Amino acid sequence: MPVEILMPALSPTMEEGTLSKWLVKEGDTVSPGDLLAEIETDKATMEVEAVDEGTVGKLLVDEGTEGVPVNTPIAMLIAEGEDATAVVSAPSATPTPPVASAVPEVVAVVVSTSEVAADPDIPAGTEFVKITVREALRDAMAEEMRRDESVFVMGEEVAHYQGAYKVTQGLLDEFGEARVVDTPITEHGFAGLGVGAAFGGLRPIVEFMTFNFAMQAIDQIINSAAKTLYMSGGQMGCPIVFRGPNGAASRVAAQHSQDYSSWYAHVPGLKVVAPWSAADAKALLKAAIRDPNPVIFLENELLYGKSYDVPVLDDYVLPIGRARVVREGADVTIVSYSRGMEHALEAANALATEGLSAEVIDLRTLRPLDTATVVASVKKTNRCVTVEECWPVCGIGSEISAVLVAEAFDYLDAPVTRVTAKDVPLPYAANLEKLALPGSVDVIEAARAVCYRS
Amino acid sequence: MERNAKMAQNNLHVPSNVARPGDAPDFSSVPLEPAGAAARPKIDVAARETHDLSYGLIRVLDDDGKAVGPWDPKLSAETLRTALRHMVQTRIYDNRMLRMHRQGKMSFYMTSNGEEAIAIGQGMALRDEDTLFPSYRQQGLLFVRGRSMVDMASHCMSNARDNLMGRQLPVHYTWREGNLFSISGNLCTQFPQAVGWAMACAYKGEEAIAASWIGEGSSAEGDFHVAMTLASVYRAPVILNLVNNQWAISTFQGIAGGNETTFAAKGIGYGIPGLRVDGNDVLAMHAATTWAAERARKGFGATFIEALTYRGGAHSTSDDPARYRPKEDWGSWPLGDPIERLKTHLIVIGEWSDERHAQMEGEITDQVLNDLKEAEGYGTLNAAPRPDPVTLFDDVLKDMPPNLKRQREEFGA
Known part of the structure; x- marks a missing residue:
């Protein structure tokens, strides 16, 4: 019986990846542990090993193919004596679809009772493109960094690694090390740096690898960032964005899975944003970066890879404080x-x-x-x-x-x-x-x- | 519970080698290196080359009142008299404010008795555009920068003129115009903020630098360690100062780690030059700060300065030091009184006299009494006028959010 080799998942949240390179060719004999291919996602690269013994009968996915869903058969392994030609006609398994999200068409309805300005109109005929929340967040930062030299991003792994979740992908290349700043592992430390830099006239975006790690930074966030404008009699404000994934991902246990929404929403002096769609993520992050107050921007790891329609507009910004x-x-x-x-x-x-x-x-x-x-x-x-x-x-x-x-x-x-x-x-x-x-x-x-x- | 035999003969070490009430004052551990002995390195010195400077003591004024050695900043007599005036003003203001606290005109106060040379010497060595992130006992910085005592006292009494609008404890001065950042009640938070501010200065290409002060007690906070690490990593143009006044309320400096090493020497571990300076010698404080500021401005990064001094008064108006240290401690402090030392120096060089000093004290006392009386006219803790109630909802955010507008309306404003 031919054995299917399936596209592996590098993490519980991975839904698809790139088959970057085949390390075997059709006809090769492989033993368990032999390397078969290199798989790449936006988070990591991994080699796929053979589990069974056999001969590579057929490579089903060309190398360089992007967006290969997890669990798609990528190759067939045949046992000794089996005919490679039989493989072609072998019933190929249907790729396991990702969990159906069944998200319906989005209907925007403006409710006139809100005290905050309505969403700006999107002109008729505006083009929409499907992009992921991850890309939307990156685009928001890049657009604001182009617009305002005082904006910079700082955090663990944001520069050369392009972000632990690849949200800062490409920013180092465009803006350089002075504006995309790798920090040592001290959330409390770089939160304090950011607060000081914001007092000093810059507009920092502080990335937390996750908000779980920001608990040790909460003194700087609440006692300094949130309270100083008030306690200084309005003399000194703190225009800063603290952003990163919040809440549960998959299989990372209690210390990496907490939802801090109500913690931060409790505190006067902060604004707290927690978007769902890519369009909102982009437009609200832009608003957060321009806001003169400290903004807690709660993202979600499981949404990073989801795609949504985003309007193609030069400068689409949404008001904070509007459902x-x-x-x-x-x-x-x-x-x-x-x-x-x-x-x-x-x-x-x-x-x-x-x-x-x-x-x-x-x-x-x-x-x-x-x-x-x-x-x-x-x-x-x-x-x-x-x-x-x-x-x-x-x-x-x-x-x-x-x-x-x-x-x-x-x-x-x-x-x-x-x-x-x-x-x-x-x-x-x-x-x-x-x-x-x-x-x-x-x-x-x-x-x-x-x-x-x- | 049954008594554990092993626990009864425990081996735990808790530092306690300090004189307590009833003991004779004991300052045998304070280094008394002769003034002028410490070398003055180039500003690009490597941290590891500052070993002697961080374990020794930089002093300029000797026992005879003469300024000696390579750290002598060679200040003009006029500048020295200005420093003396600021120091005397700080002490008279502090002691008058303490009396006003006892009269119920404010809820809390902290004097800087005995530590005046630090804020004054360092403040005078910095430029007005440099931003200061002080701790509790650097009110002298405000005098150096020309803040009005009417405004300072108005803040402390939380009256209608308080620029902090009744939102902050007394002595937690904030003065944007004077580039004096808000004093934080959470100790040491200003240390990494000063580093961040300094990095912002560097990013903007400015020559301005930042300086911050903490006490030796709060150097055990995480903020101290992250600030030192980050200042070193990013070579921030900042001066990080630790005022070792021997006491964190009743806890002596050994509990904060001062028995096992000097605080200044901690800088070397982070790759930051450490200087241990006679904090009661205004010339030494000025010289060390001038050196550190030049180093920061020229791109060589941070300096860590330990100012060795003694807290002359109580921690605050809430504690009684007679309960935890010998009454005669301050008088026995081997580095003397900073005001007396500068006064003596000016007399020794023929630029001052007891008569002029007494006259100056009289003038300053009159001015302090006059200004504090004026401040009381704007209200005190127990007498109107007071902060405007309608301002309760202002400045939570730059723009008032709907929920606060509703609360303000319900409040009738």
């Missing part, structure tokens, strides 16, 4: 942000097949929170489900719930229901991890419950 109604509906309002939006929209799709029409709101900014948009929606639907990867206690959903009780109490036909992570440190094992994190099924169940459907 967006991503999908209109009548029966229940689902409020989320960042990766929670994926669960929310999947749930909305599923609920539609049951005859329930869900309105989905992407908060986008967590401080200042656009409560007006949420309240207006709930006054229409009379029910609300919040979705986040934070723990339940004092989470973003808790705040939304309190606001709705205060401002839309008479409109509520059911208790506001929070879908959150379980109240445990995130476990490592895949089955436990899945149980601990919220998913679309939890959202569907919560929506049914507030609509009194069983």
Whole structure:
């Protein structure tokens, strides 16, 4: 029986990669451990080893092919006596598709009740291109660095390695070492440098490899960056962006998986942005870099590789502090942000097949929170489900719930229901991890419950 | 719980070799190298070449009041008299403010008695465009830069004239115009910020530098170590100063690590030249700072200066030093009183007299009393006027967000 060699995953979050080089050719005999090919992703390069003994019957993917999905057969190994020609007709396995995200068409609806300026209009006929969140973030930084010489980026692995998650790809080449600054491993240290440089008139973008590592920098972020404008009587402000992935990725356990949304959203003197789509990530990061205040910009590793439509415009900037109604509906309002939006929209799709029409709101900014948009929606639907990867206690959903009780109490036909992570440190094992994190099924169940459907 | 026999004869070392109440003051560990003995290296000296300077003591004023040796900054008599005036003003202001605290006009105060030569000597060696990131006891920097005492006292009394609008503890001065950055209540946070500011100066191609001060106690904070590492890595144009006044409230300098090495010597480990300077010798402080500033401006990077001194008063108005150290400690401090030493020097070189000194003290006292009285007219801790309530919501962000606008409206403003 011919044996299929599949495109391997270098990490639990990898969905595709480049087959950069074949190290064997058809007809070669291989033993377990022999190197077969080089695989490359934006994060790393890895060699693929043979697991079985046999002869390379057929190379199914040309070297240099980009975007090869994980688990696609890339070669066939045949045993002694088997005919290579048989391989060609062998049934080829269907590549395992990545988990269906089933994200529906995005509908932009401007709600007039918000106190923050609306999103700028995108002119009719504007071209849209599909780019990843990772590229969108990089483009935002590059555009702002071209526009303003006082903008620079600093952090671990941002320069020569092009970013631990490749978000700063290409910036070193364009802007040089004085503006794309590699730092030693001291989040507290380079956060302090950034705060000082911001006081000194520059506009630093401080990249944290993940926000988990930023806990030791939280004194500089909160006690200095957030409070100095106020405590100095308005004399000294701190225009700085702290950005990096936040929340759970896959299989990295509790110390690498925490969602800090509600921690930072709690603090006066900070703005907190947590975008979902690539267009929002780009336009809001540009806004964050221009903002005269310290901005916490919470990204999500699992969204970095996702592609979304981004308008091709010279300078597309969104206002911080403005939520967006991503999908209109009548029966229940689902409020989320960042990766929670994926669960929310999947749930909305599923609920539609049951005859329930869900309105989905992407908060986008967590401080200042656009409560007006949420309240207006709930006054229409009379029910609300919040979705986040934070723990339940004092989470973003808790705040939304309190606001709705205060401002839309008479409109509520059911208790506001929070879908959150379980109240445990995130476990490592895949089955436990899945149980601990919220998913679309939890959202569907919560929506049914507030609509009194069983 | 049963007593553990091994624990009873524990081997844990906790430093405690310091005189406590009832003991005779003991400063036998303070190095008293003769003034003028320390070499003055070139500004591009390698950190490892500063071993002797970081374990010895740079002194200029000798026991006879003469300025001697290679570190003598050779300041004009006029400059020396200015330094003396600032130092005397600092002490009179401090002691008057302490009395006002006792009268309930402010909630908290910290004097810099005995440490005046550090802020004054260093402040006078820097340029106005250099940004200062001080700690608690460098109020002398404000006098060097010409801040009005009415404004300083108004801040401390948190009155209607307080430029910090009633949002910050007394003595946590912030003065943007004078390039004096906000003093942080979280000790040492200003150290990496000064390095970042200095790097921004370098990036912008400016000649300005940054200088920061911490106490020896907070050199155990992580901020100290990251600031030293980063200043060294990026060769930041910054002067990092550690004021070793022997005491962090009741904790003596051995608890912060001063028994095992000198603080100055820590610089060498990071690749930063370390200078240990007689902090009660205003000429030595001026000279070391001039050297470090030139080094920073010429692109050779940071310098770490330990100023050896003694905290003459309490830590703050909240503690009583008689509970944790001998009463006669300050009077026995072998490096003397910084004001007396400069005064003696000026008299020795024929540029000053006891009469002129007494006259100057009288003038400054009058001015302090006059200015503090004026400041009280803008309100005190216990008497109106006070900060405008409507400003409560200002400056949280540069632009007031909707939630604060709502809160302000509910508040009736």
